[in-house]
Amino acid sequence: MDLFIDIITGLCFFIGSLSIIIGACGLIKLPDVFSRIHAAGMIDTGGTAFFLLGMILQTGWSLITVKLILIGVFVFFTSPVTSHVTANLARKKNLMPVGKKIGKLL
Amino acid sequence: MKSISLFVILLGLWLLMSGHYSFLITSLGVLSCAFCVYVARRAKLIDKEGLPLFFFPRLFNYLIWLFKEIFISNLNTAKVIISGKIDPETFTVKASQSTDVAKVTYANSITLTPGTVTTKIKDNMFEVHALNSDFGNDVRSNVMDKKVKWLEGDQ
Numbered sequence: 141m142d143l144f145i146d147i148i149t150g151l152c153f154f155i156g157s158l159s160i161i162i163g164a165c166g167l168i169k170l171p172d173v174f175s176r177i178h179a180a181g182m183i184d185t186g187g188t189a190f191f192l193l194g195m196i197l198q199t200g201w202s203l204i205t206v207k208l209i210l211i212g213v214f215v216f217f218t219s220p221v222t223s224h225v226t227a228n229l230a231r232k233k234n235l236m237p238v239g240k241k242i243g244k245l246l
Numbered sequence: 247m248k249s250i251s252l253f254v255i256l257l258g259l260w261l262l263m264s265g266h267y268s269f270l271i272t273s274l275g276v277l278s279c280a281f282c283v284y285v286a287r288r289a290k291l292i293d294k295e296g297l298p299l300f301f302f303p304r305l306f307n308y309l310i311w312l313f314k315e316i317f318i319s320n321l322n323t324a325k326v327i328i329s330g331k332i333d334p335e336t337f338t339v340k341a342s343q344s345t346d347v348a349k350v351t352y353a354n355s356i357t358l359t360p361g362t363v364t365t366k367i368k369d370n371m372f373e374v375h376a377l378n379s380d381f382g383n384d385v386r387s388n389v390m391d392k393k394v395k396w397l398e399g400d401q
Contacts, residue, residue, distance in 0.1 A: 159320060166327035174363065174375045175334055178323055181360040186320040206262045220357035227365040227375065237365075237375050239334030242382075246338060246366045246373045 149194040156190030163187065173230045174237040177223050184219035188212065248292045251299060253283045298347045300399055308397045315390075316359050319381065323360040326378055334375065335382050341370045342391055348398040355390055 159182055166179030192212045199205050256279040261267075264275060286292050294300075326332060343349050353364040353372060361381035366373035376382035384390075 159324060162324045162327055166323075169327065169330070170332060171334075174336075174365065175332060175377060177363050177375075178360050178377045179327060181357065181363070182320055182323050182327075185316050185358060185360060186324075189316075203262065203265045210259075210263075216358070217354075220354040223357045224353065224364055227363050231365050231373070237334055237336050239336070242335060242337035244338070245336060246368045246371060 145197055149197045152190045152194030152197065156187050156194065159183070159186035159190065172238045173235065174227060177227055181219070181223055184215065184223075188215050248297055248299070249283050249287055252286065252292055252297055253279055256282055294345065295347055298345075301347070301351075301397060304397050304399065308393060311393060312355060312358070319359045319361045319384075322380065323377065326361070331378065333378055335379060336365070336373065336375050337382060337386070338371050338373050339385055339388070339391070341372055342395050343370075343398050345398060348394055351397070352391060352394040355394065356385060359384075 163179045163183035163186070166182065167176050170176050170179055189212065192208050196205050196208050199208065257276065260275045260279055261272075264271065266272075283292075286296070341349050341352050343352060349367075349370065353367060356362050356364045356372070356374060361377045362385050363375045364372050365375050374382075374385055376385065
C-alpha cells in the first residue's frame with residue numbers, strides 16, 4: 141500500500157513539474173503580455189495543484205494536510221486576481237493584444 | 247447572524263491552524279476571534295459582499311465542475327504551447343449575474359482556467375482574451391455564465 145501511494149505521489153510530482161516546465165517554455169515562447177499570462181496561469185493552477193496533491197498523499201490525515209489544503213485555497217483565490225491586475229494594467233496603458241479582435245472592445 | 251457565522255468560520259480556521267489545545271491558548275484564540283468579529287462589525291465589513299453565505303450550499307458542486315474545467319484547459323494550453331498553434335483573440339461577453347460577488351466569481355473563474363483571461367470589466371460586460379478560438383468558443387458558449395448564475399441562486 142505504501143509503495144502504491146509513493147508511486148501515485150511520484151506521478152503527481154511528475155505531472156506538476158511537467159506543467160511548470162511547459163508553462164515556463166510558454167512564458168518565453170508566446171508573443172505578448174496577454175498570451176504570456178495564460179502560461180503563468182498554467183503554472184499557478186496545474187503546477188501547484190499537482191504538487192499539493194502529491195504532498196497531501198504523503199502526509200496522510202493530519203493537521204499538516206489541512207494546512208496544505210489552505211495553501212491551495214489561498215493560491216486558488218489570489219492567482220486569478222494577480223493575472224487580472226496584470227492584464228488590466230496593460231490594457232489601461234493602451235497596449236493592444238496581438239491577434240484578431242471580435243466586435244467592439246470596452 | 248452573519249457575525250456568528252463569521253465567528254464560527256474564524257474559530258474553525260484558528261483551531262485547524264494552531265494544533266495546540268491547552269486551556270490558556272484555546273481561550274486566547276477564542277478571544278482573538280471575538281475581537282476580529284468586533285473589529286469587522288465596527289468597520290461594517292460583514293455584509294453580503296464580505297461574507298457571501300448564499301454561495302455555500304452549491305459551492306461544492308461548482309468547485310468540482312470548475313476543477314474538471316481547469317484540468318481540461320490545462321491540457322489544451324499545454325498542447326497549444328507545445329504545438330505553437332497560437333491565434334489570440336479578444337472579445338466581449340455579457341455576464342448575467344445580478345450581484346457583484348457573483349460577477350467577481352465569474353471573472354475569476356474565467357481567469358483561473360488557463361487559456362482565457364478577463365482583461366477589463368465594465369458594468370456587466372467582460373473583455374476576455376483567449377489564446378485560441380477553441381478557448382474563445384468555450385467562453386462564448388456561456389456554459390460557465392449559466393453555472394455561476396445557478397451558484398448565485400435567486401438573489
